Amino acid sequence: MSVDLRRGETLPIHINMTFPSLPCDVVSVDAIDMSGKHEVDLDTNMWKLRLHRDGHNIGTEYVSDLVEKEHAAHNHDHEEEKDNLHIHGFDQAAKDLVKKVKQAISEGQGCRVYGVLDVQRVAGNFHISVHGLNIFVAQTIFEGSKHVNVSHMIHDLSFGPKYPGIHNPLDGTVRILHDTSGTFKYYIKIVPTEYKYISKDVLPTNQFSVTEYFSPMNDFDRSWPAVYFLYDLSPITVTIKEERRGFFHFITRLCAVLGGTFAVTGMLDRWMYRFLEALTKPKRRSAMH
Numbered sequence: 659m660s661v662d663l664r665r666g667e668t669l670p671i672h673i674n675m676t677f678p679s680l681p682c683d684v685v686s687v688d689a690i691d692m693s694g695k696h697e698v699d700l701d702t703n704m705w706k707l708r709l710h711r712d713g714h715n716i717g718t719e720y721v722s723d724l725v726e727k728e729h730a731a732h733n734h735d736h737e738e739e740k741d742n743l744h745i746h747g748f749d750q751a752a753k754d755l756v757k758k759v760k761q762a763i764s765e766g767q768g769c770r771v772y773g774v775l776d777v778q779r780v781a782g783n784f785h786i787s788v789h790g791l792n793i794f795v796a797q798t799i800f801e802g803s804k805h806v807n808v809s810h811m812i813h814d815l816s817f818g819p820k821y822p823g824i825h826n827p828l829d830g831t832v833r834i835l836h837d838t839s840g841t842f843k844y845y846i847k848i849v850p851t852e853y854k855y856i857s858k859d860v861l862p863t864n865q866f867s868v869t870e871y872f873s874p875m876n877d878f879d880r881s882w883p884a885v886y887f888l889y890d891l892s893p894i895t896v897t898i899k900e901e902r903r904g905f906f907h908f909i910t911r912l913c914a915v916l917g918g919t920f921a922v923t924g925m926l927d928r929w930m931y932r933f934l935e936a937l938t939k940p941k942r943r944s945a946m947h
Contacts, residue, residue, distance in 0.1 A: 659895065660894070660895050662894060662895040664850070668779065670774055670776055670818055671774065671815075671816075672774055672815065672816045673772060673774070674770075674771075674813040674815070675771050675811065675813065675815075676768060676810065676811045676813065677771070677809065677810050678809055679763075679807035679808075679809050680788070680807065681759050681763060681767045681768070682769040683755065684759055685706060685771060685787075685788070685790075686786070687785075688784060688787075688790075689782065691778050692780050695778065703774050704771065704772075704774075707772070708762075709767060709769060709770055710766075716767075752795050756799055771786060779891060784887050789882060796882065803875055803879060803881070803882045806882060807839060808839065808841070808842065808883045809834045809835045810832075810842070810885055811833075812828045813829070817866060817889075818864045819861060821853035821861055822853075833872075839883045840873050840874040840875050840883055841881070841883050842886065843873070843888060845888050846866050846887060849892045849896055850892065851865050851896045852896070855900050
């Protein structure tokens, strides 16, 4: 172990998750770090895969398509938007979105989100939710935050390339909600790791530990359910080395194996001799009589 001296690098976050109860049109991914930077995946390789209720794919969408729509919506003044929604009602695009999402929910569509987020190497969080929707559009679609089902399956969540023997504790996690809703929070402690191969090549990556919490929604909550991943980085780097055993170590182990084999075969030989001797003794006595 040693102090982590890397500076100014980015942290790659590999995401592969399925939301069986949320259509892709309402799923958004946000990333925020402690420096105040708020990324909405404009330049990252994130994809969404529309899923039928039986799990097969029915379409793919690049997340930036949704993000551009979100930015266009967020650039309007919220008070003016609120007044327009009350006075003039939803515009045609909002009406079409509501109709499309309600149909997708009735059909049981889900969404698979996968790709790579490149964030700064400082503490922060990324979360997957319906926060990209206008609040009034979301209210019209779901009729309240308690009806937003953020059930999810984590196929892969890692912070860098994989090395031999690595174990990512969230891979294979399944959290399914029935007749309830709430917010999942995964508190992640990232440990910078270097894996040194016998060939002297070095693979910089990260391993992590995680603590999980779930907060159920109640009638007075003004927030919307989401799946949060809150991460922090350890200042210590762990170095794992591949080493080849020396020739003398091989000879020592070979001698131990040969000695053990010789001792075991010797005991078996003695036991077999005594067993045969015990069987033949009664026969000799009976022959003498």
